[in-house]
Amino acid sequence: ILNVEQSPQSLHVQEGDSTNFTCSFPSSNFYALHWYRWETAKSPEALFVMTLNGDEKKKGRISATLNTKEGYSYLYIKGSQPEDSATYLCAFPNSGYALNFGKGTSLLVTP
Amino acid sequence: EADIYQTPRYLVIGTGKKITLECSQTMGHDKMYWYQQDPGMELHLIHYSYGVNSTEKGDLSSESTVSRIRTEHFPLTLESARPSHTSQYLCATSTSDFYNEQFFGPGTRLTVL
DSSP, X not given: OOOOEEEOSXXXXXXXXXXXXXXXXXXXXXXXXXXXXXXXXXXXXXXXXXXXXXXXXXXTTEEEEEETTTTEEEEEESSOOGGGOEEEEEEEEETTXXXXXXXXXXXXXXX | OOSEEEEOSEEXXXXXXXXXXXXXXXSOOSEEEEEEEOTTSOEEEEEXXXXXXXXXXXXXXXXXXXXXXXXTBOOEEESSOOGGGOEEEXXXXXXXXXXXXXXXXXXXXXXXX
């Protein structure tokens, strides 16, 4: 099993703050890194699939970067809103048939 | 609009009971998965299927079993539930492309007393 590490474990910010989290993964044999958002009582929702070193993807106020050589990805949220409160998971494909997940970063945004 | 359905969403049951967690999908995906998540821990793969009549065990050992008789249906069964089975179980599907993006159901939260 390939280890995926996420930090911080949890984060509490005020509405309007910008924030970022880290995902570390094995840099050897890389071919994709996934980010998911998981709101309480809902299904995990795919945010990004990142594949190329130096890749940067954006969806609204959320963006992500990728460094495959050093094995990390950052997820940024600009101007956090209460509806951004969720657990953010990153995952690394395991032998091509499933995903190895990190424990996630739990984000709480208060008004 | 959900494309992956899981029932029940919550289940509290006594030790020794047989239970089946249902998962069905309308996405037409061949690949399906069951993940288990204990509180504060990662999602761990317990079963997967590449298509009808194909099932394999995942990285995390589990006493549960699965079947895949139809493409859209991938139920998970525990023959005799125990308190150690208390967990959240998530069903997922994926496309057959190289990057294996996965789509999740809402999960079943199981409590065994």
